[in-house]
Amino acid sequence: MLGVAPRFTRNGLGVVLGSVFEGRLERTPCLLTTAPRGRQLLMVCDIGGSQKEQPFETFGFLIFDLDCNPHWLNGQAAFRRNALIQRRRMAFKALNDGLRRRSLVPFLTLAEVLNGVLVTFAVHKVDxxxxxxxxxxxxxxxxxxxxxxxxxxxxxxxxxxxxxxxxSPVGQDVMFIINEDEIAANVPQLTKLTDLFARAVSNQQGPMRGHLRCGTTKSDDGSLALEDLAALPDLTAGAVAEFVAALALKGAGPLSPLLQKLPSGVSWKTRQIIPWALASGGSLERFVCLIDSVPGSQKWRATIPRWFTVPDLIKSGSLLQTA
Structure with a gap:
């Protein structure tokens, strides 16, 4: 199947999100939607922003064609042999030992060979x-x-x-994977999740898809490939939640057009992950979408900011953002 410029639904959240996403992908086309497509789309999701002081809940989605990414699968096997031993799992909350810390940058670098999209939604918990x-x-x-x-x-x-x-183009099979947590911790929950997701996809009134299945990282075949794929939205969801919280509480705000320093107190791991999560132009397209309220109104809005990291004289990094 040949890739085409994506057209998103205008139903449900698509009433606002549809034009925002299409505009972003028109300005910066991604390889996933312009290259020949595979038979199966794999979507892997994880959630962040659980801390009370974080005003945004975050949802990370990694999207790619499974049969078009053999380079990552080969690289992941080598990474597991050479970098992460004893079956350690990469996760934002688990970057607490020396081996995981040393493995973070190589792990993110490996992900750049994926032909796909990594979208992180930051959704305001109130607005x-x-x-x-x-x-x-x-x-x-x-x-x-x-x-x-x-x-x-x-x-x-x-x-x-x-x-x-x-x-997902016409006729493509879709496999949705979520980390095994409170959403899909047992068979009845996973069964209901599959039903709900199938109904939601059909309600988009888009082109007919092939088979749709849902699973968890427990379905891993022993290679930890699913675990490592799920780690990517986990890392960005955790980092983005901390990042936008710091800008909202201690900075000029996540949508400020001003040049501002990354507020103090942001963890070392977020400082490592955020520049990577905001990079653009490679085979793995990455961006953040903020969902909050329109100031002075009860209406909601979606914004895909253009954030740029700018090194400063003491190499601690500043942030330049334009909406």
Whole structure:
């Protein structure tokens, strides 16, 4: 299948997100949507922003064609043999030992050979669209999940379905993988997640897809390839949550056009991950989408900022942002 310029749904979140994403990809086309496509789209998701002091919840999605990325799979096997021993897992919260710290930059560098897209949504915890009406949907899901988890689950489903609408061509099979946590911790939850995701994708009213399946990183074949793929949205979700929180609480704000220093207190790992997560122009396209309210209004907006890191004289880094 040949790649074409993506057209995103205008249903649901796509009412606002559709034109924003199409505009971003028109300005900076990504290889995933312009190169020949594979038979199966793999989408891997993870969530960040769980700390109370972080005003944004973050949802990271890695999207690529599984059968078009043999170079990463070969590189991942070599990385596991040479860099990460004893089956250590890369995760934002687990970068607490010397081996993982030394492996972070090589791990991110390896990911750059992927032909895909890594999107991280930063969704304001208060000023954001309401998912569902709290009635029938919550009654259907209450036996399986707590109310706070249901809200997070619905964001995962609707954001994921929106991304499928634009990044998956006609007839392509879709495999959705999420880290095995409170959303898909057991078989009944995973079964319901699959049903909900299939319904959300069909409601986008886009082209017909092939088979749609959902799984968790527990489906890994022993190579830890799924674990390593899931680590990429995990790392960006964790770093972006800390990054935008620092800008909102201690800086001029995540959408300020001013040149500003990265606020003090940002961890070393976020300082390492954020410049990588904002890089553009390679085979793995990376960007962040902020969802919050329009100032002075009850309407919500989506913004894909253009952030640039600018080294300063003491090499601590500044940040230049233009919306």
């Amino acid at each position: 954001r669209p309401i998912m569902g009406d709290g009635g029938a949907t919550h009654e259907e899901l209450a036996p399986l999940w707590k109310p706070a988890v249901i809200n997070r689950l619905m964001w995962v489903i609707y954001l994921g379905a929106f991304l499928v609408s634009g990044f």
